[in-house]
Amino acid sequence: MSEIKIGQIKSFTELPAWQEGHQLVLEIFQATKNFSPTEVYGLTSQIKRSALAITSNIVEGFGRKVFKEKVQFYSFALKSVREIQNYILIARDLGYLDQATFDKIAMQSGVVNKLCGELAHGGKR
Secondary structure, three states, X not given: OOOOOHHHOOOHHHOHHHHHHHHHHHHHHHHHOOOOXXXXXXXXXXXXXXXXXXXXHHHHHHHOOOHHHHHHHHXXXXXXXXXXXXXXXXXXXXXXXXXXXXXXXXHHHHXXXXXXXXXXXXXXX
């Protein structure tokens, strides 16, 4: 993570985890446009919800005053990243994601996983 200290950050949009998570959300929404219409209430819905949950939980954690509560929401964000990693494997194996798109999303999810992990562990990683 960069040298920015959490106490110096005035907005959640300054958090590297939110910035990278936001990029992941955009990539997921773009990629799911090509999913089968039969999956609109299945895999498509689940992967989008998980993507949105990442940044939403980062925002929620950022707004909390109690450290334990912050960590709890950052942990929720981390869990959602891991759900995304599972869903993209399924989507690739079903033929909804080509290898290049899968690789791009997998790489971005790895970045977000690392940053959320750092937040969830109070920067002690």
